[in-house]
Amino acid sequence: MISIQEKTRCCGCGACVQACPRNCISLKDDQEGFLYPFVNQDECIKCKVCTKVCPMQNTWSPQKPLKLFVAVNSNDNIRLASSSGGVFSLFADLFLKENGVVYGAAFDSNWEVHHIRIESPEYLHLLRGSKYIQSKIENTYKDVECDLKKGRQVLFSGTPCQIAGLQSFLRKKYDSLATLDFICHGVPSPGVWRKYLKENLKKSDIKSISFRDKFYGWKLFSICFEMKNKIFRERALRNAFMRLFILDNLTIRPSCYNCSFKNGKSNSDITIADFWSIKKIKPEFDDNRGASAVLCNTSKGMDLFKKITCMYEQVDFDKIRVFNNSYSQSVTEPANREAFWEYLRNNSVNKAALKFSYTMKGRFKRSIRVFLEFIGVKL
Numbered sequence: 001m002i003s004i005q006e007k008t009r010c011c012g013c014g015a016c017v018q019a020c021p022r023n024c025i026s027l028k029d030d031q032e033g034f035l036y037p038f039v040n041q042d043e044c045i046k047c048k049v050c051t052k053v054c055p056m057q058n059t060w061s062p063q064k065p066l067k068l069f070v071a072v073n074s075n076d077n078i079r080l081a082s083s084s085g086g087v088f089s090l091f092a093d094l095f096l097k098e099n100g101v102v103y104g105a106a107f108d109s110n111w112e113v114h115h116i117r118i119e120s121p122e123y124l125h126l127l128r129g130s131k132y133i134q135s136k137i138e139n140t141y142k143d144v145e146c147d148l149k150k151g152r153q154v155l156f157s158g159t160p161c162q163i164a165g166l167q168s169f170l171r172k173k174y175d176s177l178a179t180l181d182f183i184c185h186g187v188p189s190p191g192v193w194r195k196y197l198k199e200n201l202k203k204s205d206i207k208s209i210s211f212r213d214k215f216y217g218w219k220l221f222s223i224c225f226e227m228k229n230k231i232f233r234e235r236a237l238r239n240a241f242m243r244l245f246i247l248d249n250l251t252i253r254p255s256c257y258n259c260s261f262k263n264g265k266s267n268s269d270i271t272i273a274d275f276w277s278i279k280k281i282k283p284e285f286d287d288n289r290g291a292s293a294v295l296c297n298t299s300k301g302m303d304l305f306k307k308i309t310c311m312y313e314q315v316d317f318d319k320i321r322v323f324n325n326s327y328s329q330s331v332t333e334p335a336n337r338e339a340f341w342e343y344l345r346n347n348s349v350n351k352a353a354l355k356f357s358y359t360m361k362g363r364f365k366r367s368i369r370v371f372l373e374f375i376g377v378k379l
C-alpha cells in the first residue's frame, strides 16, 4: 500500500490513484498546495498495485537522444502564442489531423491547470503554452489506456514525471502511443498560484493568461493577464509568482529538488525545451521570437520529427549541457525554503517575494547567477 513517508518520494502523478482496483486512494492538498495520495485503509485489499505503478519506486535508465535539433514553427502566430519555438503544436497537429488524440495541460474556467484530452485541432490552443503550475492528471492515464485499447493513435504530453507515471501505469508498450515531455525546472505549487490570483486579480475578469508572453521578446518574457478592460503585463523577473519559481526555486514541489527523471529517464519519445543559447550556436535561428530544442529520444520520436514541417537544423547533443542545465540537473533546495513557507502562511505572495526574493544583495547575486546560467556557464 502506498504510504508517503517523505514528500520528496512522491511526484504527484496519481498513477496509484488510477490503478487502484478498489478506488480507495484519493489525492489531497498538503499545506503547500501540492497533491499527495491517501489510502482508505478500510477498503484497501493490500494488493500492492499502487506501489507497483509508482514511478518513484521503479528505477529508470538514462537514455541518450538519437538526435538533437533546433526547430521553429514557420507559422509566426502559433510560434508567438507558444513558449519556445512552437514545435509542440506541430507534433499535436500530426495526430489530430489523422484521427488521433492528444493529451496535455490546459486551464479550466477557474484558472486551475488540469490534463485534458482533445480530438480536434479546434481545441489545440488550450494546450498551447507553458502553464507554470503542477497540472492535475486526474483520470487521463485511464483514458489513454482506453484510447489505446480502441486502436487510437495517442500523443501524451507532460512533465517527465507525468510521462514516467503514465508508462508505469500502462505497464506495457503500445506502438500507437507517443510521449512528449520537456526539460523541466520543477513544478510550482497550485496552492501558491491560487493564493497569488486571489490576492492580485479578480478571477472573473480574466480572459486569458500567458506565462510566456513575448511582447518584450522571447528571452525577456513576461507574464500577461488579459483582463476584461485592460492588459496586465509584468516581466517574469519582476513578478512575485514567477520570481519565486524561476529565480528562487522556493515554490516547487519537494520531489523536484532530486528529480528521478532527468537525463532522458522518463523514456519519452521526444523531449522539447527552450533553446536558450541559440544565438551562440546557430545565430540564424535567433530572432528573439522563440526557438525550440527537440530531442528525439527513440526511433518513434525520430519518425515523428521527420513528418513535421518546420525550419530546423541538427545540433551536436553535447550542446544541451551548455544551454540547458535542467536537462541533467535538479535545482538546489534553498536553505530558507522552510522559513519561506512558514512566512507565506500568514502573508501574501507579494510580501513573501519581497522578503525572500527581493533583497538588493540577494537580487544582485541571483541576477549574476541567472546571467551566468543564461550564457551557458555551468554552476
Ligand SMILES: Cc1cc2nc3c(=O)[nH]c(=O)nc-3n(C[C@H](O)[C@H](O)[C@H](O)COP(=O)(O)OP(=O)(O)OC[C@H]3O[C@@H](n4cnc5c(N)ncnc54)[C@H](O)[C@@H]3O)c2cc1C
Binding pocket: 081, 082, 083, 084, 085, 086, 087, 088, 089, 103, 104, 105, 106, 113, 127, 128, 129, 130, 131, 132, 133, 134, 135, 157, 158, 159, 182, 183, 184, 185, 186, 187, 188, 272, 273, 274, 275, 292, 324, 326
Ligand atoms: C513547469 C514547467 C517547467 C519548465 N521548465 C523548463 C526548463 O527548465 N527549461 C526549458 O527549456 N523548458 C522548460 N519548460 C518547457 C518550456 O516552457 C516549453 O513548454 C517547451 O519548450 C515547449 O514549448 P513549445 O513552444 O514547443 O510549445 P508550447 O505550446 O509552449 O508547449 C505546450 C506544451 O507544454 C505542456 N504543458 C504546459 N503546461 C504544463 C504543465 N503545467 N504541466 C505539464 N505539461 C504542461 C502542454 O501540454 C503542451 O504539451 C517547462 C515547462 C513547464 C510547464
